[in-house]
Amino acid sequence: MRHIISLLMENEAGALSRVAGLFSSRGYNIESLTVAATEDATLSRMTLVTAGSDDVVEQITKQLNKLIEVVKVVDLSDGDHIERELMLIKVRAVSKDREEIKRMADIFRGRIIDVTDKSYTIELTGTGSKLDAFLGAIERSAILETVRTGASGIGRGERILKV
Amino acid sequence: MSTELSGAEITVRCLQKEGVDYLFGYPGGAVLYIYDELFKQDKVKHVLVRHEQAAVHAADGYARSSNKVGVALVTSGPGVTNAVTGIATAYMDSIPLVIISGQVPTHAIGLDAFQEVDTVGITRPCVKHNFLVKDIAELATTIKKAFYIASTGRPGPVLVDIPKDVSQQKTAFVYPESVSMRSYNPVTKGHSGQIKKAVQLILGAKRPMIYTGGGIILSDAASRLTDLVRMLGFPCTNTLMGLGGYPATDKQFVGMLGMHGTYEANMAMQHCDVLVAIGARFDDRVIGNPKHFFNQDRKIVHIDIDPSSISKRVKVDVPIVGSVPDVLDELIKLLKVSREKPDQTAIDAWWTQIDLWRARDCLKYDRASPIIKPQMVIESLYEATRGNAFITSDVGQHQMWAAQFYKFDMPRRWINSGGLGTMGFGLPAAMGVQFANPKGAVACVTGEASIQMCIQELSTCKQYNLPLKIVNLNNRYMGMVRQWQEYFHGNRYAESYMDALPDFVKLAESYGHVGMKIEQPGDVEGALKEAFKLKDRLVFMDFITDQTENVFPMVPGGKGLSEMILV
Numbered sequence A: 001m002r003h004i005i006s007l008l009m010e011n012e013a014g015a016l017s018r019v020a021g022l023f024s025s026r027g028y029n030i031e032s033l034t035v036a037a038t039e040d041a042t043l044s045r046m047t048l049v050t051a052g053s054d055d056v057v058e059q060i061t062k063q064l065n066k067l068i069e070v071v072k073v074v075d076l077s078d079g080d081h082i083e084r085e086l087m088l089i090k091v092r093a094v095s096k097d098r099e100e101i102k103r104m105a106d107i108f109r110g111r112i113i114d115v116t117d118k119s120y121t122i123e124l125t126g127t128g129s130k131l132d133a134f135l136g137a138i139e140r141s142a143i144l145e146t147v148r149t150g151a152s153g154i155g156r157g158e159r160i161l162k163v
Numbered sequence B: 001m002s003t004e005l006s007g008a009e010i011t012v013r014c015l016q017k018e019g020v021d022y023l024f025g026y027p028g029g030a031v032l033y034i035y036d037e038l039f040k041q042d043k044v045k046h047v048l049v050r051h052e053q054a055a056v057h058a059a060d061g062y063a064r065s066s067n068k069v070g071v072a073l074v075t076s077g078p079g080v081t082n083a084v085t086g087i088a089t090a091y092m093d094s095i096p097l098v099i100i101s102g103q104v105p106t107h108a109i110g111l112d113a114f115q116e117v118d119t120v121g122i123t124r125p126c127v128k129h130n131f132l133v134k135d136i137a138e139l140a141t142t143i144k145k146a147f148y149i150a151s152t153g154r155p156g157p158v159l160v161d162i163p164k165d166v167s168q169q170k171t172a173f174v175y176p177e178s179v180s181m182r183s184y185n186p187v188t189k190g191h192s193g194q195i196k197k198a199v200q201l202i203l204g205a206k207r208p209m210i211y212t213g214g215g216i217i218l219s220d221a222a223s224r225l226t227d228l229v230r231m232l233g234f235p236c237t238n239t240l241m242g243l244g245g246y247p248a249t250d251k252q253f254v255g256m257l258g259m260h261g262t263y264e265a266n267m268a269m270q271h272c273d274v275l276v277a278i279g280a281r282f283d284d285r286v287i288g289n290p291k292h293f294f295n296q297d298r299k300i301v302h303i304d305i306d307p308s309s310i311s312k313r314v315k316v317d318v319p320i321v322g323s324v325p326d327v328l329d330e331l332i333k334l335l336k337v338s339r340e341k342p343d344q345t346a347i348d349a350w351w352t353q354i355d356l357w358r359a360r361d362c363l364k365y366d367r368a369s370p371i372i373k374p375q376m377v378i379e380s381l382y383e384a385t386r387g388n389a390f391i392t393s394d395v396g397q398h399q400m401w402a403a404q405f406y407k408f409d410m411p412r413r414w415i416n417s418g419g420l421g422t423m424g425f426g427l428p429a430a431m432g433v434q435f436a437n438p439k440g441a442v443a444c445v446t447g448e449a450s451i452q453m454c455i456q457e458l459s460t461c462k463q464y465n466l467p468l469k470i471v472n473l474n475n476r477y478m479g480m481v482r483q484w485q486e487y488f489h490g491n492r493y494a495e496s497y498m499d500a501l502p503d504f505v506k507l508a509e510s511y512g513h514v515g516m517k518i519e520q521p522g523d524v525e526g527a528l529k530e531a532f533k534l535k536d537r538l539v540f541m542d543f544i545t546d547q548t549e550n551v552f553p554m555v556p557g558g559k560g561l562s563e564m565i566l567v
């Protein structure tokens, strides 16, 4: 099953490589990983998307907790949570396609953030499946380039991950 | 204004503050300032080894036999890479070490400088934690943290990498009294609700088994364990790492379990209805094929300080995260006040069954053999030392025979590499043991292949007059490899024959030690007696043993615990 794990860790050089190293050395699956400093500059927050049986995911959270620089770990999938991913996509947009693509971006609540006479660059946020759906809705040959951040997640309501 | 000290001096002062009496190391460019400071003082005594692997093994042997943190010092680049085997060995067996390594100057890091390696990167998967100190202001706190992390929770090696310029710069020295880290707070107390559940299971057991490991030794909980086991009247088995945690000569001890465990221990492990695992991690060499293990229904209580050791390979019913001494105190307290008592009739019947398994006499061997049997050498070693020696070992058949035939009644007496299985460990580890226990008798049980992996340390032993007794079970084979080839590779002994062996007697003599070659069974006892009489000399005993002897019982790979090959 797919799990989305959030963690807070000391914002120190090398902390990221400990997490990445853990996943590769123990053979855990890693779908995406995003990380940046939090409002407290001494802490980084990481969101990891992984897949595995319950036993494996239990080991993953235990092993993450064991890393000396990791302060807190939660499996967001254990409860209600919100997930978002950002995608930037550059598409070929000429003549009558321009209107069609703009409409499609509107339907998906994307924004066109750069324009040339041959292309649009669209910014789109949402769950991974929404981004997938957008990619599916656009003609394959029109896609020039895409970049996705991987998921970030946060608990709903009173669920707070803080030190 | 306080006087400023160099990073090198701060390093040495930190070691003094931590009460480090011996430091095992080898010099080089990146640590020269530190060596200079060591030279100027005499509180921390430096032991010069002949290879960095041995520095770490010696620090490791020191730690295992004393419950203090072992400390090693190595230079950058090849110094570190040589040390990696030692670090990984300590990591796999959860041994508290602090390794200080030199690094190229901060401004040269990343430029492929002379003797530069990414030490933090290379050692990351085999340390509990590591640090690169880029700012001298953080040096003292970092070393304090290193000792704290190494010795608390589940212990392990911690490496501190110090660039040469940091060891040269100066700052005021303040050694923190204590450390607190928001990201590292190991638990000690177990959950009381879980402990109550464990008590219920224990009291209801009809075929109980207590299985303990390295966690008992590491937390110095042997006497508490003994109290618990005697109070309950249950059988107790130890892993290879747990030997000495429960007195081996006691009748409730059923021997080591696992791949080369006793018939009775493995059968009882397989057929018990309540299993209490304490400070043991259900290693694959211990439970064999997990599927087979679960053919039998049983309830499992697992006490371990590391949550990730619990339900890793074997699902358990009552997990208790906590330190063994704390949890056992609580458990014993509850058992004492409980009005319920274990079902004595059922337990008696269980012992009757166990005694039948025992009667199989799984460790028997040909005592009348005209060729020296390795088992007999270990038994004689036990007699010659009255079971009181510190025994280190290398890796192979000799290691298993030492574990099976030397009856360890005390913890921290059996020093071996279990998790990584590092050949070359025995001799340098014995050096560390001797430094930690200057009055103790220390023997290293080894094989002619293993001993050659760190043989250069005979020179260190000479320099420091370490009166070790080396028991070389010389079967002219990588016996353990040969045994597997005999059973699983159709007797094709590919590269497991030890050809062109040195004359070990002359070799020992050339290092300034005493050498003995023993070829007749009748000479074994006398040789050992004579060797141990030479109290201030290292004696290398080369026992020419039966080449074809195998270690039994044996649980073949992929098989279940009760599917042992027996003699």
Ligand SMILES: Cc1cc2nc3c(=O)[nH]c(=O)nc-3n(C[C@H](O)[C@H](O)[C@H](O)COP(=O)(O)OP(=O)(O)OC[C@H]3O[C@@H](n4cnc5c(N)ncnc54)[C@H](O)[C@@H]3O)c2cc1C
Pocket: B092, B093, B094, B153, B154, B155, B212, B213, B214, B215, B216, B218, B219, B238, B239, B240, B241, B242, B256, B257, B258, B259, B260, B261, B278, B279, B280, B281, B282, B283, B285, B286, B303, B304, B305, B306, B309, B322, B323, B324, B325, B395, B396, B399, B417, B418, B419, B420, B421, B422, B480
């Ligand atoms: C050739 C060879 C053959 C081998 N054959 C066997 C065999 O037949 N039988 C066998 O048993 N082993 C055998 N081994 C060793 C095996 O590989 C493992 O090293 C060993 O079984 C692990 O022992 P352990 O479970 O006691 O764990 P250890 O590695 O000693 O781990 C200790 C456990 O205790 C926990 N712990 C530490 N401190 C505390 C504390 N304060 N409180 C609570 N818990 C704590 C740790 O978290 C860890 O889970 C063999 C090795 C070799 C090289």
Ligand SMILES: Cc1ncc(C[n+]2csc(CCOP(=O)(O)OP(=O)(O)O)c2C)c(N)n1
Pocket: B394, B395, B396, B397, B398, B399, B421, B422, B423, B424, B446, B447, B448, B449, B450, B451, B473, B475, B477, B478, B479, B480, B481
């Ligand atoms: C560094 C290292 N290399 C290889 C091995 C694999 N190995 C395990 S036991 C063994 C043979 C050991 O031979 P010896 O020391 O003579 O002991 P014996 O089994 O003959 O008693 C080997 C090669 C190992 N454990 N460690």
Ligand SMILES: [Mg+2]
Pocket: B396, B447, B448, B449, B473, B474, B475, B476, B477, B478, B479
């Ligand atoms: Mg051999």
